Amino acid sequence: MQTRLPETLLATPEGKRADDILRSCVHCGFCNATCPTYQVLGDELDGPRGRIYLIKELLETDDRQQAKIAQTHLDRCLTCRACETTCPSGVQYGELLEIGRSVLKSRTTRGWRDALSRRWLTRVLPYPQKFARWAAAGRLVKWLLPRQIAGQLPRKVEHRDRTPVAGGPYTRKILLLQGCVQRLATPAVNAAVAQLCNANEVETMTVDGEGCCGGLHLHLGEDVEALDAMRRNLDALQPILDEVEYVVSTASGCGVTLKDYGRLLAHDPKYSALAAEFAGKTIDIAELVGGFNVARKQNFQRIAWHAPCTLQHGQKLTGPVEQILERAGYELVAVNDGHLCCGSAGTYSVLQPDLADQLRTNKLANLTACDPDVIVTANVGCQTHLQAETDLPVLHWAQLLVSADA
Template identity: 50%
Template sequence: MQTNLADFIKDTPEGREADSILRSCVHCGFCTATCPTYQLLGDELDGPRGRIYLLKQMLEGQEVTAKTQLHLDRCLTCRACETTCPSGVRYGRLADIGRGILEKRVRRSWLQRVQRLALRKLMAYPQRFWLLLGLARLVRPMLPATLRGKIPPKSPAPSWPPERHARRMLILDGCVQPSMAPSINAAAANVLDKLGISVIRAEQSGCCGALSYHLAAHDEGAAFMRRNIDAWWPHIERGAEAVVSTASGCGVMVKEYGDVLKHDPAYAAKANRISALAKDIGEILAEEDLSRLQKPIARRIAFHSPCTLQNGQKLNGLVERLLSSLGFELTPVAQPHLCCGSAGTYSLLQSELSQKLLVNKIQALEKGGPECIATANIGCWAHLQSKADVPVRHWVELL
């Protein structure tokens, strides 16, 4: 694709990166076949090819309006288009760059500004979110059905194994998971303990930065990344083998720290090191001898592979192979590449589209008659359990 970027962007690092991505696109249209919003809406501008065209117009200095913003807001950033694209177009990165610029050029309504600010200032801070969740549980009967279903009951504090092994790994606590589903990281810690690996929760670490970054608050998101790097670095210097994530959405963000902070002279090298050490819990278990784990009672499971696991981390099929090798029976799931509609804050900001995707996903997951649905991301977990007729668990809890 030929480009002619405007003066305001062409000589900046982001401009050069965006230009390179745009030039790699040949507008073949293969991406539209796997785009969830294009399938729902049938509008070229609600598919990757159309959105790339809108971003190109903006970066070339043409007028942008709330219509441009609407079509980009409707994008899930599921990155299924990246997996399909024969030219390797980094659409997700282009969308992030474009959203950051668009946010400064098109003023949102006061309601949208309040919504997005509230999400960033409440959900990204574990203590604030814990208080918010506690309040939500008190008023749960009065909330709209779409919100009511997302509020899990309070669970007892899970048990963590002591740090007793020579092998050590850091684990990302994140922002909402410690309050919504503390059993997930505890399950990972106990599984790794059985394999001779101690799990470390670093003080002062927190949100991975994805929530702010994908809401176009790039500086704020980068600040969360730097804080995590500072919290993890002493442990890495003492030999921690990996930074483990049980939330695939957080995991893909940490793997991109090096990319986001590559122009920061104080953090670029450390960010690259962190990204190299970042591993999904599935990647860790795939490299270990799992014979020490107790074989589970055979059960039928429908596995929902999050977009961030399939398309972001390129680990499609990894968890399915692990579960099958451990004796679980996986039921067939039609169109497993389609997003469930969670997509971080998408289910709150684009609830109508999100609910349509959720209904379709639940039908596909439950059609095979599973005893439970397993997934690999806290956002997908919360979204799926709001509608599912069978229990929804993180897959590592089943081990």
């Protein structure tokens, strides 16, 4: 694709990168075939090719009207990156979208309701103590809340202590990240993972000062706040980094951002080396458990596997979870359209509730078509989003590798 970005923009790292990405797109449109929003809405501007064109115009001109149109269609993008997996030219759409959303933030305004929702999401969700207080209050007035928010509230905190048990001491040590939302919404996941690691003689360490990975801000176009969150996280985790073999994330939505710290902080003279080291040590839990002895520990037999977009498209990890579950003795049922997003997509289910509902309905129909006993996934957002509309249990896959009362 030919571009005419202003020289001043081309002189910046973001402008140069955006230009390179835009030029790699040959406008073939193959990506539209696997774009969830294009499939639902059927509008060229709600597919990747149209959005790439909108970002190009946004960067080439200073037309406020055009920016408003771009905002509508970029807001509807899930950041699922299915288009990247499909694109034969290797267009790095996710990076281009990051740049586009950041530029939009300085060019457009938002209605008060949208602005308030975004403010709440970025000022509350990444902070576990604040989120716990809001969740407790929200449960009292759940019937008053919009359905998409009520469905996301963590259930009452369990009476059992779910703090991961370090075990050991063992020679192999990992840093097991707690996540910000995950530690409240699905605390049983990391407790199960710690138990699984201990059974395989791997010690799990945690750090009290761990904060949000920055992904939430990044997806909402708040790149300055996102980079600040990453630096804070690196400051907190650095002291333990040399002690551990890996930094392990059990939420693929966080993992995809954590693995990208090296790129995201590449131009930061103080943090670039640390960020690259940290990203190089970060793995998804499936990459660790692939080398473990595993066994079927729960009564479920037929499993419907929902691969989060952040795992299959973002981290390009397709296959390891399925192999682990089959090795443990579970039967995976066939699931149509496994490449499509469930509609959770970080904060998307709150900001775009109608599209998120439609995508979840489609996803649950595919996941339950072959009558599974349980749905398993690898990300807290997908887990809570799907669980809100089905009576089948929705678990993290690692939970199937420890006994039910663990």
